[in-house]
Amino acid sequence: MAQLTNCKKKREVIKLVTEEQVAVALAQYTAALSEKYIKEKGSFNVVLSGGTLIHTMRVLAEVYKDAVDWSKWRVFWVDERVVPLDDNDSNYKLANEGFFKKVKKIPKQNIYPIHYSCSAHEVACDYESRLKTLVQNKILPTSACGFPKFDLMLLGIGPDGHIASLFPNRPQRYERKRWVTFITDSPKPPPPRITMTFPVINCASNIAMVVTGKELADPVAKTLGGYVGPPPPIPCSELEMEAEGEVTWILDKGAASKLHHHHVVY
Numbered sequence: 409m410a411q412l413t414n415c416k417k418k419r420e421v422i423k424l425v426t427e428e429q430v431a432v433a434l435a436q437y438t439a440a441l442s443e444k445y446i447k448e449k450g451s452f453n454v455v456l457s458g459g460t461l462i463h464t465m466r467v468l469a470e471v472y473k474d475a476v477d478w479s480k481w482r483v484f485w486v487d488e489r490v491v492p493l494d495d496n497d498s499n500y501k502l503a504n505e506g507f508f509k510k511v512k513k514i515p516k517q518n519i520y521p522i523h524y525s526c527s528a529h530e531v532a533c534d535y536e537s538r539l540k541t542l543v544q545n546k547i548l549p550t551s552a553c554g555f556p557k558f559d560l561m562l563l564g565i566g567p568d569g570h571i572a573s574l575f576p577n578r579p580q581r582y583e584r585k586r587w588v589t590f591i592t593d594s595p596k597p598p599p600p601r602i603t604m605t606f607p608v609i610n611c612a613s614n615i616a617m618v619v620t621g622k623e624l625a626d627p628v629a630k631t632l633g634g635y636v637g638p639p640p641p642i643p644c645s646e647l648e649m650e651a652e653g654e655v656t657w658i659l660d661k662g663a664a665s666k667l668h669h670h671h672v673v674y
């Protein structure tokens with residue numbers, strides 16, 4: 409794994425050409441981590457996002473269907489839209505139809521969707537308290553600073569540089585105490601959402617930034633190229649600066665199109 413010279417944390421940037429190659433690389437990467445953590449500790453705790461990620465996970469679901477020990481997976485969401493689980497906007501529904509139904513073998517009790525209520529505040533408190541219970545029961549480990557430590561976060565990035573539901577010009581990105589918070593005016597619809605906070609995201613052992621399409625070339629270049637401009641930097645730069653674990657960027661040609669060679673270390 410490569411390291412940025414001005415930064416002690418581990419980074420890898422995998423630049424590919426097509427979206428299909430990104431899907432294949434994501435499958436290999438996730439299957440390898442799944443095997444490693446299951447061997448080491450008997451479980452694999454994965455955090456999903458919404459957006460295009462689930463579609464990019466199709467190769468994992470199809471090609472690695474019989475190669476991964478799905479029974480040891482536990483699945484959480486880094487952010488979720490506060491809608492019923494059968495609503496077309498639900499990230500759970502997206503994952504259920506595009507991933508869980510394909511791989512079949514993830515036990516239902518190992519999947520942690522939100523408990524829907526119409527109050528985003530209530531949903532966030534409930535999700536946080538369920539995570540706290542899992543930590544108390546030693547099902548989820550914590551990092552030295554007391555936040556839960558997930559094995560893998562699979563994240564996308566928005567054109568405005570948001571990750572999870574941590575947007576520029578919204579206060580949630582500055583939350584440092586809560587594990588899960590809420591937003592009722594998300595600039596990306598639908599407006600009510602819950603989201604894990606930066607301290608939780610940054611404690612993960614591994615973070616994959618899965619980014620495809622030239623409309624995302626700007627936030628990718630701003631993040632990996634070193635942010636120049638007035639503070640505060642875009643949200644995904646915070647992850648680049650603060651993450652404790654390994655961050656792996658898997659990019660297609662469009663997403664990497666504004667990166668110069670000196671921006672990345674392989």
Ligand SMILES: O=C(O)[C@H](O)[C@@H](O)[C@H](O)[C@H](O)COP(=O)(O)O
Pocket residue numbers: 457458459460461487488489499563564565566570571572573596
């Ligand atoms: O609920 C959501 O909207 C997502 O979880 C969101 O955080 C997403 O990951 C990014 O917006 C990237 O989306 P794309 O992968 O579609 O670019």
